[in-house]
Amino acid sequence: MKxxxxxxxxxxxxxxxQAQDIDIKEIVKRADEKFRxxxxxxxxxxxxxxxxxxxxxxxxxxTLGTEYSLIYITSPAKERGQVFLKxxxxxxxxxxxxxRTIKIPxxxxxxxxxxxxxxxxxxxxxxxxxxDYTHKLLGTEQLEAYPCYKIELIPTEEAAVVxxxxxxxxxxxxxxxxxxxxxDEDEELINTEILSDIKQMDDRMMPTHLEMIPQDKPGQKTVxxxxxxxxxxxxxxxxxxxxxxxxxx
Numbered sequence: 001m002k003x004x005x006x007x008x009x010x011x012x013x014x015x016x017x018q019a020q021d022i023d024i025k026e027i028v029k030r031a032d033e034k035f036r037x038x039x040x041x042x043x044x045x046x047x048x049x050x051x052x053x054x055x056x057x058x059x060x061x062x063t064l065g066t067e068y069s070l071i072y073i074t075s076p077a078k079e080r081g082q083v084f085l086k087x088x089x090x091x092x093x094x095x096x097x098x099x100r101t102i103k104i105p106x107x108x109x110x111x112x113x114x115x116x117x118x119x120x121x122x123x124x125x126x127x128x129x130x131x132d133y134t135h136k137l138l139g140t141e142q143l144e145a146y147p148c149y150k151i152e153l154i155p156t157e158e159a160a161v162v163x164x165x166x167x168x169x170x171x172x173x174x175x176x177x178x179x180x181x182x183x184d185e186d187e188e189l190i191n192t193e194i195l196s197d198i199k200q201m202d203d204r205m206m207p208t209h210l211e212m213i214p215q216d217k218p219g220q221k222t223v224x225x226x227x228x229x230x231x232x233x234x235x236x237x238x239x240x241x242x243x244x245x246x247x248x249x
Contacts, residue, residue, distance in 0.1 A: 024135040024151055031170045031177040032129050034206045039064045042229030043074075048116045051219035057114060066128060068240040072248045079114070083245040084123065091120065094245040101242055110162045117191065117212040117222035121162050132159035133166065143178050144196075146171045163190075176207060189215045202230045 040063045047056045058075040073082040081096040091104040109121040133153035141150050153166040164185035169178050180193040191214055195207035210224040238244075 022137060022149075024137050024149075025130060027149060027170055027175055028133075028135055028151060028153070028168065029130045030175040031168070034176065034204060036063050036066065037204075037231035039233050039235045040229055040231050041233045041235070043227045044229075045225050045227060046114075046116060046118075047223045047225075048114075049219075049221050049223065057116075062235060062239065064235050064237065064240060068237060069123075070240050070245070070248075071123070083248055084113075085240060085242065085245050086123075087240055092242060092245065094242075096246075101245065106160065117214050117220065118224070119162065122212070129153060129166070129168075132156060132161050138167075140172065141169065143169055143171075146173075146176070146178060148172060148178060174205060176205070178207065191215065197225075201226060201228075204231070 040061070042061050043059070044061065045056055045058050047054055055076070057073060057079065060072045060074060061069065062071075063069045067086075067088045069084075069086045071084045073079045081094075083094040085092045085094070089106075091109075093102045093104060094100075095102065104120055110119050112118070113120050113123045133155050136152045136154070138150045138152050141148055148169040148171050151168045151170060153168060155161045155163065155165075163182050165183040165187055167181040167183075169180070170176065171178060176195075176198060178195050180195075181189055182191040182193070184190050191212055194211040194213065195209065196211075197207060197209035198205055199208045201208065206226075208226040211221050212224075213221040
């Protein structure tokens, strides 16, 4: 019996030592990069579900690294032509109905995007999961059929971020991001994000179905579905300009 206990203790110590060798920051980086690559171009739908109604928004998107992104709304007709642009730490919204470009201030990054359960910050990822947070491996858990790393992200002191803490679940084999929990500064759970329907999209396997579920609003969620996406396409910084927002079709 004593030998069994000793063996078990050595096994636990060995697993703990291996955990210390894991580059947690690199895991978060690789999971995040599954959705962007060096650049990307895609189409997606967003369905806002409420207890008594739902509506669907269709859009096109372009990204360049982590600093540039652009989203063009293609449907419904009432909102068609709206464009959202992120350049580094700034965000703008072009509204063709009033022919105005509105700059979205940092104070509004936590606001709902187009009435959904995604925030402006979720949309453009103004904050960086890699650079604005410290990372800690809490252990491993099974999600569906996937063994996952459970990772805690705490914002650095100098980071201007909207979340007080994030928990992420990333698969151990392919670094697929399958779940996240978002907490406020008081460590109260605000939103849960569930990622599923893993498919081959261009040159990689990735989740294509995202659900953002608010904790305190029963029957409410927003579903984002990637319809098509191509990575490492030919884009440059000049594409992500205020002038180009008005020219997109």
